[in-house]
Amino acid sequence: MMNVLIGFASMSGNTEEIMDIIKNQLEKKGCQIKLEEIETLNVQDIPNYDLVLIGSYTWGDGDLPYEAEEFYEDLDNVDLKGSICGCFGSGDTVYPAYCQAVNLFSEKLQERGANVFETLLKIEFSPDTREEVEECENYANSLYQWAEQELIISRR
Template sequence: MKARVFYATITGNNEDVADVIIDTFESEGVEVTKEDIQMVDPHDISADETDIVVVVPYTFDKGTVPDESLDFFEDLEDTDLSGIVYGVSGSGDDFYGKDFAVAIDKFEAQFEKSGATKGADGVKVNLSPDVEATEELQAFTKALIAKVNA
């Protein structure tokens, strides 16, 4: 089984989220790669080579997706990712209230347009993963694996 984790970060918090997900994949025997989202074209993702895609975005300026992930985000709409399981999780700051980590919701909606299969509900982490958030991210990752194996 192969997974790819695409992340965007300014503060390093989202890289911490991505690392928890990656560590969990590795502990479950999944081959995983970690990639900066701005270096990835969704049109190049193939179900022949990838079973699971995870996007780890931060939320910027009143609920927008990160600038460095805009190309990926926009291209998802016209990309066929049938046969691939996806998940979206990331950090935010609950100081922003209703805009807290909404980039996760926006990415999930874009993935729905791609034909990919949702493997787990996204995990919204306040700032950096604490013990509770780490456990949620581990459960999230294991649910993605279980979806592929189902």
């Protein structure tokens, strides 16, 4: 059974809706899931999980939401070598830096040594259409398969 932590920031509920779809898919795979809002998430807990997902909306012109800033900065104080992570979030294509928070978290996690799933899930607003819901489900399924392989490799 895979032990999964999902840390997220969601102001309007869009990122939380994406998170719910991912969570439901991972639970179908038998994953044990802990949800935590990013502003109360301790970076030191990340290495205790088989898989860590960070979900965030993007504020303004590509900024991290204020409630995610401290967590982002705290990542500089943790060694994530061996950690397996994924990133997702919501945004608005009207802004030039669409879903930039997702990119920022992915880059920071990699910088700290984490192995980050190359597919970054970015949804405009909330997953309202059947296609967007399926995109979230497919992301969760692909992420799970990838993480399973990475865990096998890391345990050799």
